[in-house]
Amino acid sequence: MDATRRMRDGGNEPAMTNGRLNPWTGELASPEEEASYRAYSTPEVLRRARVLCILSAFVNTGLTLSEFRIADPAIFRFAISARGLAILAALACFLILRRVTTFAQAERVLVTGLMATAVSAAALITVGNEVGLVAMLLIPTVYYLVVPISFRWVVTCGIVCTLLTVGSYLLFPPKPQLAFSIIFAAATLNVFLVTVLSQHNRHGRQEWAAMQSEREARKIQLQSQHLLERTFAAVPIPLVISEIESGRLVRYNEAGIRYFGGEPATFGVTRAQQAYERAEDRAEFMRLLRRDGRVTNFEARLRIGSGEVRTVLLAGAISELDGNPTVVSAIVDITERREAEEKIRHAATHDALTGLMNRGAFQGLLDKVQHQTSTSSGTVVLLMVDLDSLKEVNDTFGHDAGDALLVETARRLRHLAGDLGPVARLGGDEFVILLSGQKSSAAALDLAETILRDFRQPFMLGERTFASRASIGIAACPRPDYGPGELLKDADLALYAAKNQGRNRAVLYAPSMRDAVMQRVLLRRELSAAVQADAIFPYYQPKFSLVTGQIVGLEALMRWRQGDGVIVPPAKFMSAFDDTELAILMGDSMLRQIARDMQGWLAEGLAFGRVAFNVAPAQFTHPRLAKHLLGIMWDAEVEPRHFEVEITETVFLGRDSEHVAPILDALYAAGVRMALDDFGTGYAALTHLKQLPIDGVKIDRSFVSDLESDPYDSAIVCAVIELGRNLGLSVVAEGVETLTQARFLRERGCEFAQGFFYAHPMPAEAVRALLLEETGETAARRLAALQH
Template identity: 50%
Template sequence: MAYPLPENEAERLAELHALQILNTAPSAALEGVCVLAREMLGVSSVAVSLIDRDRQWFKAKAGVDMDGTSREHSFSAWTIMSPDVMVVPDAREDPRFADNIFVTGEPFIRFYAGAPLALRAGLNIGVLCLWGPEPRTLSASETEIITHLSRIIVDQFRLHEATQRTRRELEYRRMSQGLLEMQSRELWRRQSLLAQTERLAKIGGWEFDVATERLNWSDGIYRIYGFAQSVEPDVQLALSHFPPEARQHFQKKFEAALRNRESFEIELPFVDAHGNHRLVRKSCAVEVDGDGELRAFGMLQDVTEQKEAEQRMWHMANHDALTGLPNRGLMRERLEAALRRSRRSRRYVGVLLVDLDQFKDVNDTLGHDAGDALLVEAAQRLGGCIGDVDMVARLGGDEFIVLLTRMDSPTDAMVAAQHALSALRLPFSYRRTVLSCRGSIGIAVAPEHGTDPSTLLKNADIALYRAKAAGRGVAVEYDMRMQQATEKRIQLYARVRLALKNGEFQPYYQPKVSLRSGAIVGFEALLRWRHPRRGLLGPQEFGQVFDDADLAGAIGERVLELATRDMAAWVAQGCEFGHVAINMSSSEFTRGGLPERVLTALDNSHIQPERLAIEVTETVFLGRGTEMVRHSLQSLNHAGVRIALDDFGTGYASLSHLKQFPVDRIKIDRSFVHDIEHDIDDAAIVRAVIHLGQSLGIETVAEGVETPAQAAYLRANGCDLAQGFLYSKALPASRIPALLRGWDAADVIATESAKAVDIAS
């Protein structure tokens, strides 16, 4: 990354090195300014940067871990080119910094502001720079604050410069008395500025002469203690404002520092003269002058607000904003600590992974406010089920985790899970609407199910998957067989992806026959997998892959592509096949754009929309995005595509779905057709569905017709179409033309009539 160079770069570097401040110890006063800037402007990081030939070095900082960076990757290299404050509202949008390693990586800088620092006009030796991870603009007042703080820093540099110059001049005693007086006035002015800095940063300086035990304070110390200026500095008075344990701790550190000539810094609780409890940071350095006199000096800073801000930031980073529960990161830390303790104590640790049932339906029907209220209620109920040493965390969405840290027996986890399920089952009202707060729970226990966080969480997730597959509202504990089943499912998913790539999936076509005329009026495309080793496989061998939205969508696109291609081939051969019905899963609707994909495929194959039927099960109506499903079906139906409701009567579909959605056909499930000859209940259900279709003007199609008697009964009761092994099994596309050419509709009717038996109604 290139960076600009000032025309007077040599003079600027000479100015910087003449200041003799590079690579020196941090300045408490300048760090106080950084802390002040951070608090006043609400930024995460502040630094006083000095720009050397090929690097920037931080003389002072707040909220910054590193000591500096290369000049090539510094924002300050650009700031020193400007006479005024430079602001970058969003570094990702600024071509100068979009590819900067500190923008694309840690600390992910988005906002930056920098004020050039110059002791003399045109020679910018450094920058007061502020940055944060979120885009931001500055108001005029905020810019003025930065400018004021930069002047304070420059004055500190000038004070340093003046002090250095004074020391040199005193050392060689070459300066006249008039010059010494001038330097004294300069020092007085700089000290006034230092006092201002002390006041803003809540910092004060102290000095202690070991031989005389004389203690001196700056004005900042008086302000921190809350003393009047008339109070004489006194060691015992100073120590009396620290609690006994803190006082003893400081005295031990101080005595060791005097003995070993070492510096130290310590944070201590403190009570000021008004009784306010505060937190202070006290630093101490020890030096011996030329006469062998021992002197200690340092800074005292009130860091109460700084620590409170840090604590708030820590809480925000480690807790969920909605529920106030610990988040995934903090949960993992606690889990690791619990596992370490359990290895020493030989006790058990339990992980309960909780997923709220039908939470998405609450969001979709009542809105996100209701969903948020449900999450808060669930968090409170789960929190009421655990002990003081246990923890509930929110992992995201509607997923929670309960961490049981001190179990005496592995069975305690199931007991706790049942307690949690009972608490979640209690009714919950939101704005006069009763919501379901039920959940499913997956359980994993250490050390039986794993000894590290990743394994435990993975196995709890596997158990949760089983709990939801078992009908939801239950708790399931992990066992090894679940892992095997999961691995088998993952292997199946991988093999299906390869099969899609290799073109191993093909639609087979089963005819639909008119019960009035005996003619073939259409086909249903049924998916088959031509496995290279196992032969032809039906959906019972791979149906679980439709639980994966991506695979379900890819298979759906494949069937649509091949079915429209096959229809085009039949048209080219002059075959009158009627229509072809293909099945659509919920995933194909939730992806969006289904009408466009279907109509584009028909258009590319030059097939009329009336030639295609879409079959859906009632689960499509009950899932997420009901409005999207409705819109998609209506768009397809208006274009001429027919809509069939498959497996009617086997689930939870409401009759209102026949009114709400554009349904042209209802398909009677084979489970009702199979026993209509012997089971009066099944016969009654079939009659009811047929009569319902007749009343609503909807065609009825019976699946799984295998005997002439079944066909005769269906015909006698007014069923429109039938499909099943009585007529034909599903055939590959290449055999459909021959089937159509050899079909004798009259013979079909005659054969069925001859073999039909009377079935009691």
């Protein structure tokens, strides 16, 4: 309507210009659009056409009365007939137009009526009617300006009417100058009227186009509003509309009502800020909205109808409703997602079994605490706790019991640590407690003693009750710039010292412990070089039969020839066997030299029984140990049946017998015999004798050395001999140093012995000489010594 008003007031034209209008006629250039305009204007056209017909009939009736002044009867009759024709044509058109419904039909009726009127007017002019000149000018004007038909028919009718009236007037020519003036005036009038008609058509259609555009815009707006209303109601995301200034809730969709558990007003929430758990979230949301006009992915916590607080992402935009500025907010609930993320974060930073922090999370916390403590008073102290009995529980009761022990240990440590500091599980059976802000290590030592006392209390696992032990290493941060990794290493060294000192105790870190570590590192470096230089080699100690006096085998013992020629026994470098790689290298070097020595003895036809060699626990980490050892034997062309493997009972610590058994089975199947060394020291269960392919046991020298004076040792020795006899195992007594010990063992049924009483460990050359000297007489002399 504003566009129409501007058009009427002579203001700027609407957007539709000559590009859509015929420049000559002012009609719409598009036939479809012109047809639409005519269809739109048809009711008005019919109304105006009917009015025009009535006025024409009324005017002609009035003019008929003036014809009675004509004196000439012939002219009177002619004039009356012409008037009657015009009146009849007008009335006929009126009656027909009452039935007409389309623009084209109305146009045909009007054109016919106009032509009849023009003919009537022209006839009247020929009889010298005094109004002829007026009719000649007025009728075309009416045709152009009043008749509501198409441009071409208006112009056609106007020109035809002008030609008829002007031609009729000139049948009785006036002065030549007047005739020319009349023709010129008629032509000028037609040109002017055509121009006016074109402009009138243009304005009429522009106004119509403006109204159509406005109507279409209004229709689109209504459709859009309806679509928005339907979308607002149907969208599954909770939507809320609130006033910007007051926060008053204006509208919410069905999803919003469901989300809040009902209309917010029913549980006292009438303003948006009332739904926020924290007022500062609402303030920040509105600040961003006013600054940018819209907000996306704004995280907040909202309180719904049940009182539950949910975590949501908000998106908002400024809008307008009923003339008031509002905020349209969309709510996406991410509570479950945040909970899932928290579970993932917790799983990444906590131990799944105990719920304690894991190593990665603890190291991050330790770094943070050390940084904070460096700027304040006090220091950081670590307690590293290691269970001494987890292996026994796993072996005896199974891994479920072991897991239960770890869970109970975690619970106790959390309880005992209390507010002193957090507890973490570093892995396996190792835990750590972090104490910060400590003036000294006294609190840590007190806590350690409390832990040790508590762990002496029985642990309940179902119906089983047993005691657990722990070793604890304590380390305090010596200076602010000390790294967390170094502090953990210090605590680990202290723990290592606690284990070496007999376990079930707490040890405070001392710098000398790090020196001991450096010594072990140096030792391992030297031993690695010794392996490369073949400075790791075997000495051999013979085994003798207490029944026949003969040599029945040899035990290969490792030796290290240092650079100065000093030969060092393995007791001096036992810590090197904790290094898996070095243990494998030394073991391989030993076996290759043993195999070479055996190849030489066999080539000379010397009888030496089986040669036993030790396999360290670290060597069992080799993925294909059995195949690897057998390969070394075959490379030296010595059959496996000439070898015996001695394993200590510690091989079962830290790994299941299921891991060791396949290796031993493969060696046994190839002909290698098995012996359990240092039997009776208390690490292995007797079930291993049943489960593993063991041929014999060796009584540890600690029991043999005092069997003459210690009744407990003699009882243990006798028990092992009896056990071996009943299980069909050979029994070898180690460390036999006196005749009395040898006689005691023989009398109790022990079959074999080795020790200084018979022979000290010797190099391969001495073994060869011993074997060459071995005869039946030497064996008889040994046996006779036992019988006297």
